[in-house]
Amino acid sequence: MKATGGSDDAKRRAGERAAAEATDGMVVGLGTGSTTAYAIRALGQAVNAGLDIQGIPTSFQSRQLALSAGIPLTSLDAVDTVHLAIDGADQLAGRHCIKGGGAAHTREKIVDAAAERFVVVADRTKQVETLDHPVPVEVIPEAWTVVTDDISNKVGGAATLREAERKDGPVVTDNGNVVLDCEFGEIRDPAMLALDLAAIPGVVEHGLFINLVDTAFVGTDAGVEEQPF
Template identity: 65%
Template sequence: MKQTGGGEDAKRRAGESAAEIPDDGDVVGLGTGSTAAHAIRALGERVDAGLDVRGIPTSFQSRELAREVGIPLTDLDESLPDVAIDGADEVAADGALVKGGGAAHAREKLVDSAAERFVVVADPTKEAERLSHPVPVELLPDARAPVAEAVRSAGGEPELRAAERKDGPVVTDNGNLVLDCAFGEIDDPDALARTLSTVPGVVEHGLFVGLVDEVHVGSDDGVEITSY
């Protein structure tokens, strides 16, 4: 059952908590989404106060925000992240995640998995005992039909993500499409992740399994930190 107590204050507390982690000289993976944005803003305040870090953005959105708040940027060709700070659409009790609500999960997984320490920021509405949120699957445009059929064979129901305020589908920063795939409650996220990864045409899926080191959940009372 999802928890209550979400909202911008809870997101802000989680983001600010994680933004206290980086030290001078660190490279920081900068996640995508509303809660990660709070972390980026808080990190920008620390940079303004003298912290020496560089950021690796995971999307156009996080790149623009980092520039706005004055965080110097680098990329994976130059450096690997010491810590990555990112949000999630759902966080299971065992630390498994569903990500991809912002259609940036391919680059998010690349940056987050490369980090020495991966920290998730969330509010209580994102917590669940088991994952059940639809899993975003980024795919090559020509692969829509065969990938959708493979998802159905794996027990899911795929739906092409439609763009808002324009006709047609969402197109990722990589030029691909996204299927949101409902599997109901996911008993074995690791097995489903392996299945989806083997489907030709799939660029990346939104199941993040065995990657998280810490989860910072903001609430009205403060921040709860869970380590894995």
């Protein structure tokens, strides 16, 4: 389930503003999605102008975009520190967000959580008071039916296997797993839901990013709002 919405100009402003946070010597986590793509392109332009950074991509998509933009790449196990991670969100409520519209949330969460500073780029349509977007859950393929039942019976959600748009069968992540999109309605206690989902056998990772967001750059038609948390 890929989140959409917001003008391209607002997304571009947010992405370019976040890219300006990168300075020489930084290792930068490169998220996945349409808004983050603007940040990656802006970082590439800065690298071509002399900025000395290394990027850690969180998906095949972000890796290919970073390579085409000329950003030198590294990996999480090859560095001591990730100084900055830039990523989008399907929905944002303060320091919590939901990710996984592009089925890359497992690698995104690993990099974003490892970063000294995690910056979310978004437009106004992604901000809410209370999270209520479907939560993507990456699952071992053999376990998806069992996990679906557990989400219904133990957590009170409705899980749907995400189907691919241009191939028969489900979406397959970069890790070789499948994704369940799980409806919970308004999520009043996202931290507890995160724990409940993580405890289900067969779940690789869920799309609730709890207390991870340090700053949001929110693009608007007039500019960019910086929101520190």
